[in-house]
Amino acid sequence: MAEDKKDMVKQPAATPAGTERTRARRVFVPRVDIYETSEAIVLLADMPGVDETGVDITLEKNVLTLVGQTANGARPGYSLAYAEYDAGDYERAFTISDEVDRDRIEATVKSGVLRVVLYKAEAVKARKIAIKAA
Amino acid sequence: MYGPVLWRFGRAMDPWPEIQRLQQEMNRIFSSASQPYGHEFPAINAWAGEEGMVVTAELPGADPEKLDISVVGDSLTISGNREAEALKAGESYHRQERSCGRFTRTIQLPFHVDAVKVAATYERGILNVVLPRSEAEKPKKISIKS
Structure with missing residues (x-):
């Protein structure tokens, strides 16, 4: 876990050229794992502080955008004395290929990890082809 | 600072x-x-208040049952394990950016902690440890005799 410590610092997300965000919060790129099974492509994103009400997933054309909003982390009666990380929102976009079934995308959030399951379209699922005897 | x-x-x-x-x-x-x-790892934030401190750490996807938090005197130790998704045969990663493995971290606090009153919660991937200052170390008001 300790090999690339520098990479563990949260990286700020980029905004499209010439635009600004409406929320005055820092925005980070969540770290993701993506793996493929025979039926689906599964995407896991680390979004600590995000619950199911704060996630927004949109699919426009072939761009899948994941947005996670966190609550303001201020604690009444306490002041931040020492900090190693910043709290903020999360945003990341992926282009997906035509092999994903647009109507079957499932998402869940559990303990700060967003899981998006992108089922493959029937047409591209691997099929076993039986060989007929000649 | x-x-x-x-x-x-x-x-x-x-x-x-x-x-x-x-x-x-x-x-x-x-x-x-x-x-x-x-x-x-994990990165921590420490919040100071009158009653003591609150230490928070971002640990997305951790199992709260397997997080181990211990307090001795003025040091706090957080250790646990972040497990990678177990893939079945035929499944493969396209991208693997999330770190996994065992971690341990010890932090020294500016005061002795009342270990009995330490409370920890884990929600939305964030660990919160409330560390009250021990009674013996709380600041005492000294009255001036005339």
């Missing part, structure tokens, strides 16, 4: 907590410009 003059100025002049927060953040960033954050 910040010069004493700036600190006093910030306290006395800013009625708006947002400006104060921004100023503190700026001081924090510029006071260690080359390395604003440590590279230990």
Whole structure:
């Protein structure tokens, strides 16, 4: 876990050229794992502080955008004395290929990890082809 | 962290907590410009209050049952394990950016902790440990006799 410590610092997300965000919060790129099974492509994103009400997933054309909003982390009666990380929102976009079934995308959030399951379209699922005897 | 003059100025002049927060953040960033954050895992934030401290850590996807939090005197140790998704045969990663493995971190606090009253919660991937200052170390008001 300790090999690339520098990479563990949260990286700020980029905004499209010439635009600004409406929320005055820092925005980070969540770290993701993506793996493929025979039926689906599964995407896991680390979004600590995000619950199911704060996630927004949109699919426009072939761009899948994941947005996670966190609550303001201020604690009444306490002041931040020492900090190693910043709290903020999360945003990341992926282009997906035509092999994903647009109507079957499932998402869940559990303990700060967003899981998006992108089922493959029937047409591209691997099929076993039986060989007929000649 | 910040010069004493700036600190006093910030306290006395800013009625708006947002400006104060921004100023503190700026001081924090510029006071260690080359390395604003440590590279230990998990990264922690510590909040100081009158009753003690609250330490928070971002540990997305951890199993709260397997997190181990212990307090001895003035040191807090957080250890646990972040498990990678177990893939079945035929499944493969396209991208693997999330770290996994065992971790342990010990933090020294500025006071002795009342270990019995330590409370920890884990929600939305964030660990919160409330560390009350022990009674013996709480500041005492000293009255002046005439």
